[in-house]
Amino acid sequence: MNALSTVHFYDQDIELDDFSNEILAGLSKPQKTLPPKFFYDERGSQLFTEITRQPEYYPTRTETKLLSDHAGEISELIGEDFLLIEYGSGSSEKIRILLDSLRPSLYAPLDISRDYLAWAAEALGREYPWLEVHATCVDFTVEFELPFESEKRHVSFFPGSSIGNFERGEAAAFLGRIRSLVGADGGLLIGVDMKKDVGVLNDAYNDKRGITADFNLNILEHINREYGADFNLSQFTHEAGYDVEQGCIQMFLVSTCCQSVSVAGRDFEFAEGEKIHTENSHKYNVDEVLEMAVGAGFLKAKTWLDEDELFGVFYLYSQ
Ligand SMILES: C[S@@+](CC[C@H](N)C(=O)[O-])C[C@H]1O[C@@H](n2cnc3c(N)ncnc32)[C@H](O)[C@@H]1O
Numbered sequence: 624m625n626a627l628s629t630v631h632f633y634d635q636d637i638e639l640d641d642f643s644n645e646i647l648a649g650l651s652k653p654q655k656t657l658p659p660k661f662f663y664d665e666r667g668s669q670l671f672t673e674i675t676r677q678p679e680y681y682p683t684r685t686e687t688k689l690l691s692d693h694a695g696e697i698s699e700l701i702g703e704d705f706l707l708i709e710y711g712s713g714s715s716e717k718i719r720i721l722l723d724s725l726r727p728s729l730y731a732p733l734d735i736s737r738d739y740l741a742w743a744a745e746a747l748g749r750e751y752p753w754l755e756v757h758a759t760c761v762d763f764t765v766e767f768e769l770p771f772e773s774e775k776r777h778v779s780f781f782p783g784s785s786i787g788n789f790e791r792g793e794a795a796a797f798l799g800r801i802r803s804l805v806g807a808d809g810g811l812l813i814g815v816d817m818k819k820d821v822g823v824l825n826d827a828y829n830d831k832r833g834i835t836a837d838f839n840l841n842i843l844e845h846i847n848r849e850y851g852a853d854f855n856l857s858q859f860t861h862e863a864g865y866d867v868e869q870g871c872i873q874m875f876l877v878s879t880c881c882q883s884v885s886v887a888g889r890d891f892e893f894a895e896g897e898k899i900h901t902e903n904s905h906k907y908n909v910d911e912v913l914e915m916a917v918g919a920g921f922l923k924a925k926t927w928l929d930e931d932e933l934f935g936v937f938y939l940y941s942q
Contacts, residue, residue, distance in 0.1 A: 630748035632741055633770040635761040643850050643887050650891050650899070657842055659788050659902040660735050660762060664845040668739035670838040672714050677830040681823065682784055685934040686814045689927050690720045690782075693936070698724040700925060700938050701810060706731060706775040708804070710763050711785045715743045717814075718780065722751055728775050731757045766800075777809040784816035784934070787871070787905040794905065798919035798939075810940035811921065817928070817935055818906040821865045828863035828872050828904070836861035839874055842901055852886040862898065865906075874902040912937055 642661075649656040662671070675683035690697070698721070705727055709718055712732030722730075730747070734740040737760040744758035761767050779801050786794050801811050828835055839861045843854035859876040866873050878893035885891075907915075909926055912935065916924055921939035928935050 629752065629754060630744050630756040630758065631771070632744065633757065633759040634737065635759060635767060635770065637735070637760070637762055639849070646846060646850055646852075647887060647889060650886060655891070655893075655897070655899045657846070657899055657901050658764075660764065661842050661845055662838060662901070663734075663736040663739075664841070664849070665736065665738045667838060667841045667845060668713060668736040670834060670841055672716075673834045674830065674838055675716075677832060677834055679826040679830045681827060681933050682814075682816050685929050686782060686784075686936060687717060687720060689814075689929060689934065689936045690717060693927050694721055694724045696925075697721065697812065697936075697938060698726075700940070701725060701778055701812070702776075704728055704775060705778045705809070706773045707778050707780060708769070709733065709780040709782075710801075711735075711781070711783060712740065712743065712758075713783070714739070715747050717782045719747075719750075721780075722754065727754070727778070729755045729757060729773055731759065731769065731771075733759050733761050733763055735760065735762050764797075777805040779805055779809070779811045780813075781811060782814040784814055784904070786813060787816055787907075788902060789905070790903065791905060795915045795918050798915055798921075802920040802939075802941075807941045810938055812936065812938050813912075815907050815912050815935045815937065816904070817932055818870060818908050819931075819933055821867065823933070824865045824872055824906070825863070828874065829861075833861075835863065839863075839876060839901055843876065846886065850887055852884065854884050854886075855882070858882055859899075869903075870906050872902075872904040872906070873900065874904070875900055907935075909935060 674680050706729045707727035708731045710733055712734050740758050744756050748756050757771050840856050846852045858879050862875045862877050875898040878897045881895050882893050883890050916939045922941045925938045
């Protein structure tokens with residue numbers, strides 16, 4: 624643990640061998656797959672931040688406005704003297720909107736992107752000298768324990784509709800794990816992207832500047848560097864589109880030719896046009912979110928939607 628002035632950094636020692644096995648298992652499936660967590664090396668995190676600034680990418684500006692418009696009400700519901708745990712904190716931009724009104728006793732950002740997390744936590748610590756920050760590099764899709772002790776009440780923050788990256792059943796189970804962590808006197812503030820016009824959704828994942836395409840391709844660059852692969856990025860293209868039946872954006876990398884790729888000493892054959900599935904981003908309606916919340920054990924909910932009902936912020940709690 625490196626202790627800075629008010630910033631502590633913990634590394635949960637992610638097992639590279641486990642990740643390597645996950646990559647090999649995904650590429651061995653009939654529909655080749657790479658889990659979206661591999662998007663996020665330092666460049667992937669920077670590219671995601673750049674995506675959030677694209678005009679087509681409505682989720683970030685809509686969620687940001689909801690948090691800012693309702694910061695007072697959110698703070699009143701959450702109360703005082705608590706540990707705030709953020710899942711997938713990225714640049715920690717969104718928490719800045721709430722910090723002055725929430726005034727948590729401790730802020731614990733969790734993220735898989737080690738260097739970006741360390742940079743974001745230090746920047747936050749400098750900007751908010753009163754705030755004690757405990758940043759943890761961890762894969763939150765596997766069971767883990769917080770690496771520090773706190774007697775404080777726990778409240779979680781899970782913005783950015785990252786819940787949409789889980790399959791629907793897994794998302795419900797994940798909320799259940801958060802409910803267990805925060806307990807009966809805690810809560811979860813979560814941002815969820817709503818079902819909407821297909822054109823708006825498709826544009827958001829196919830921005831004109833091609834930043835989402837670069838982000839998608841960066842997964843191959845990350846795997847080349849960290850896991851001994853030789854993907855040729857110029858031989859794959861980005862594809863993203865909304866699947867109405869499943870209610871999700873699906874993102875793929877499409878092989879532009881017949882090719883063989885070596886990954887961690889194993890060869891994988893690609894036909895021309897064959898796809899690697901890299902991400903699902905499930906969209907919800909309010910009733911679906913509330914049903915999931917009840918299933919997870921939350922007894923109460925407060926919902927905030929923008930006037931076009933593009934995005935929802937929910938505070939889920941029990942007392
Ligand atoms: C879609 S971005 C959202 C970033 C930010 N919370 C926001 O709302 O703009 C997802 C974030 O979750 C992190 N992340 C993705 N998968 C993760 C995992 N399995 N464990 C921990 N963090 C993960 C990424 O590094 C990234 O910062």
